[in-house]
Structure formats: structure tokens, C-alpha cells
Amino acid sequence: MIDVVYFAWVRERIGLPKERIETDARTVAELVAELRRREPRYDAAFADVSALRVAVDQQLSDFDASLAGAREVAFFPPMTGG
Amino acid sequence: MTVRVQQATFDIGREVSGFAKGRSDVGAIVTFTGVVRDVGDGLRHMLIEHYPAMTQNAIEKIEAEAAQRWSLGDSLIIHRFGPLEPGELIMMVATAAPHRADAFQAAEFLMDYLKSRAPFWKKEVTRNGEAWVCAKEEDEDALRRW
Numbered sequence: 001m002i003d004v005v006y007f008a009w010v011r012e013r014i015g016l017p018k019e020r021i022e023t024d025a026r027t028v029a030e031l032v033a034e035l036r037r038r039e040p041r042y043d044a045a046f047a048d049v050s051a052l053r054v055a056v057d058q059q060l061s062d063f064d065a066s067l068a069g070a071r072e073v074a075f076f077p078p079m080t081g082g
Numbered sequence: 083m084t085v086r087v088q089q090a091t092f093d094i095g096r097e098v099s100g101f102a103k104g105r106s107d108v109g110a111i112v113t114f115t116g117v118v119r120d121v122g123d124g125l126r127h128m129l130i131e132h133y134p135a136m137t138q139n140a141i142e143k144i145e146a147e148a149a150q151r152w153s154l155g156d157s158l159i160i161h162r163f164g165p166l167e168p169g170e171l172i173m174m175v176a177t178a179a180p181h182r183a184d185a186f187q188a189a190e191f192l193m194d195y196l197k198s199r200a201p202f203w204k205k206e207v208t209r210n211g212e213a214w215v216c217a218k219e220e221d222e223d224a225l226r227r228w
Contacts, residue, residue, distance in 0.1 A: 008131055008203035009214050058136035060199070074133060074201075078217035081161065081202035082116055082173060082193055 002067065004031070006045075007076035010052065013045040028054050029063045031073060046075075053078055083149065083157055085141045087132065089164040091171055101158050102178035108155040110182035112189045116172040124209035130163045130172070133201035137161075144195040148177075151191065151228075152184040159192065161202065194224040 005018045025031035032049060035042045046052070054061050055074040067073065086092075094115055102108045118128050145157055154177055161173040175192045179185040196202075204215040 005133070007133055007201070008205070055133070055136060055201070058133070058139060060140075072135070074136070076133070076201065077203065077214065078222075079198055079201055080204045080215045080217050081200040082197035 002031075002070060003072040004035075005072060005074045007074065009077055010045050010075050014041055023067075025067055027063070027067060028056065028061065028065050028073060031067060032063065051077060083142075083145055084159070085138055085145060086158075086160045087134075087137050087141070088160065088162055091162065092160050092174070094171065094174060097158065097160065097174065098176060101176045102156045105155050105178065107180060108178040109180050110185040111176060111178045112182070112185040113174060113176040114189055114193055115174045118166045118168050118170045118172055120168045123206070125168050126207045126209065127165045127167050128172075129165050129205040129207060131203045131205070132161075132163045136201050141196065141200050144192060144199060147195075148188045148191050152177075152179060152188040153181075154179050154184060154188055157188065157192070159196070161196065161200065163202065191228055194221075194228065197221050198225060 002021055002023055003018060004021050006014050011017050023031060023034060025034050032046050036046050049063055052075055054063060056065050056070050057072055098113055102111060141159055145159060156178040158176040166172060175189050177185045177188045198217060198221045206213055206215060
């Protein structure tokens, strides 16, 4: 089980802020592929991963990062703080 | 070293006058304040979303990096979230150092990193509709100079 959280337009496109997912995905990329197969709204949100950033357990990470032991994965657009 | 992520506004004067107070080793204090600006689209308000579980730690890491690179006596970062109207304060950075070069550079470094590495997202709600603010290529370029 892993918590998947979404922010900004990713949250809006998928239509929910957070969900708990039963998955065997070993990497972020595998999780993305699995989500894209679910429904068109996921497919649309993840169509261009170069437009997305990912954090694994609240640490900025990469799409090839391992999910071993991970509890939370977050997907969001590039940050616009300051 | 203080980081505050909050919805409420803050008083710049009070923050600055309390910052690094009584420190005899500080010769320079630099402050930067970000303000909600209407770029001409009739901005009604700006919505700032963040990642509560990550924001504080991410900013503390950026602050710790600045403290390693420059001789800093102290630093303060305040960043707001929620709906903000044009003219409202968004955030502030203050740095205190023995000399001004360190204080200025550290403040710029903090600003550059807060812009693209702290988990905040801005949405502008204007009279013509609403849109997420896109990260700019130049923001990413700004990180490469450090």
C-alpha cells in the first residue's frame, strides 16, 4: 500500500488530492505506467512526465527512483514558490 | 535559523526589528519581501497551494545549505499559503551576517531556491479566469549559478 498525493493542476486533472493504492510497482515510472492504464484522466495527467516532478516520502526524487519501503509518492508540476 | 509556513500575514517591521536582535557579531542584515502583483490581467487573488508534509523540511534544507556556504549569523524565512489579494505579502527572507556580501548572496540564493525547490504552487484568479503560474526556464537557470 502506498499513498499517492497530487498537487496543483495534477490534482485538478485527476480529480482528487490523495489516494491509497495497492501496487507492486518497483519504481516511480512503474507506478506512473500503472496509473496511466487505469483511466483516461490519469493517462492525460501523466502524458508528459517531463512537465511533472515527483517526491518520494517528501524528498524530491526521479522517475526511475525505487519505491522499496516508500510510504508516500507525490506528483506535481514544477514548483513556483517565492 | 527560522522557517515559518503560515496562512496569516506578517508584519515586516516587527519581523525585521526582532531579527538577529542583540547579536554583536552581525554587521549586516538583508531582507527581501515578495508581494502579490497584478501583471495586468485584473488579478482578483492568488491562491498558493503547498505540500504541508514536505514544505517545512524542504525549506529548512535550503536554509541549512545557505548556512554552509556563507558566514551567516542567522536567517529567517516566512512563506504564506492560501488565497492572497494583490498587494498582500507572500513571503520574506532575512539574512544576517558579519559582512554584507554574505548577507546579500545568501538572500539571493535562498530566493532562487525557494522559487523552484520549495513545494509551493501559485494559481492566479483573474477577471478572465484562472490559471496555474508556470515555472520559468530562467528560474531553473538561476539555480545553475550557485
